[in-house]
Amino acid sequence: MDTGHVGVWHPLLSKAPVQQVRRAAAEIEELGYGALWGNEAPGSKEPFVNAALLLAATERAAVGIGIASIWGRDATATAAAWATLAEAFPGRFLLGLGVSHSPLVSGRGHTYIKPLAAMRAYLDGIDAAKPEVPQGDAPRLLAALKPKMLELSRDRAEGAHTYFVPPEHTALARQILGPDRLLVPEQAVVVETDPARAREIARTYMSYYLVLPNYLNNLRDLGFTDDDFADGGSDRLVDAIVAWGDAEAVAGRVRDHLAAGADHVAIQPLSPLPDLDDALAQLKTLAPALGL
Template sequence: MADGDRFPIPRIGIWTGALDTVPASRSRELAAELEELGYGAVWLPEVAGRDPFVHLALILSATRTLIGATGIANIWARDAVATSGAVKGLTEAFPERMLLGLGVSHQNLVGDLRGHNYDKPLTAMRNYLDGMDKAPYLAQRPTTPVRRVLAALRPRMLRLAAERTDGAHPYFVTPEHTARARETLGAGPLLCPEQAVVLESDPDKARAIGREYTKVYLGQPNYVNSILELGFTEADLADGGSDKFVDALVAWGDADQIVARVREHLDAGADHVAVQALPETKRGVPDGQWRDLAPALMSLRDR
């Protein structure tokens, strides 16, 4: 990454899978509202919903400045040539508004769901980046660089992110992880962690919502290994996580308490924080939280 060529991503964005639960027309409306509220980016996941590149094309066409990011596009879902074509097409249509987040995913989502051989994920990612770099492209080329980050948690993937991409998008992490990731990445690459939040001051209710989130990821060895390296114990991770663990992964309380956690990531070296407001129900849309948190979160934009 050349000096002066850093991707100009704003400090605060939204990470959400909720836009998949509403009609495409409503998704576009909500994206436009997020932009009006001041959020600088929206991160969309990939499991088995809308193709994230199709979804981002819809969202970007309904907004003016919002950055669309994949959080995270699965390298096993399409080959390197297909991904290269998708991201170049969106970058050409929406200069400096497309950020490709790439990840190796997990054994159950690669082997069981897609039927691929989940073997040597670091090597697979390195080979995938090689494939993207040499992929042919016969359409109109973008006038701005293709921007990409890796879903990196542990040192080797973080180092690959620093060497071959614009940076890293760690998911299911704490500010302590952000500090370690910054140390591994060095000063130049982007660091864009996700932070789960619940705008709820009742401890029992907030932790119940948070535990529904944490228990999903505690079934994935990649996340468990990362968390254990931060000093948590196996006992902390049992039954969806102890209160201590849930509190560390999910910021809850009033807007000031949530802003304080986001600020911790920024102080630890994050360039951008993708805030994931957790809905009360599995297919709910946390648009009320997005609206209520916006004034306080926007205070961090120009810090």
């Protein structure tokens, strides 16, 4: 599978009206980005159906789910959906699976306990269903931050999809995954050179994640403290999580992830308001600096 080194992760690829998403997907592909990443979150479209829409709207780009919650459907249903998309779009679909977060899981009526064991059991269920997916044709990735989930990504999947992480985490993840597993970090970006404005946009985005224990615990392991999490995030934390500045500065952060061991970086252009047009404008600006 050829995803290129840079793709696009954006929640509106899973939420915006279908016709708008189709147009945006085709334009992102035309700009040279190698993959499009949708997600599963409150208010989003069903992730496998949405992946099919994105795949049908494009010709070459890979499409990944980052991620489908294991609490959203049983393992047999996931295996069937995975096999269906792998057959319909050979070499273009990436299955991302994750344990999600306690507030989101409880909102679906489930109990969030022993997430690592839950993921192992879910993978057992997928494998028991024997989905007909050719080796390497539709890679299975796990959402992973901490060492044990990264080890599971190495041992039971083709790699890991990481989120809300700086390049320092990418280097640690690569050490655990080894050289032959895919590593796909997400990187939030803002093409904005004014520090106050860029950090304001970044903090609005980060506020959702700075109340989720999985992300906070991972950031603590990287040396951040509760002081960094207060008041929307310290400048140090904001600058570590969100790449901002001119196009070359943002591209530099992508290169940092690649140098740290990423195979593909999924950038997420942030806007003051949810707006695919603004995201596309930033992607156009960034494409030459990214070498696309």
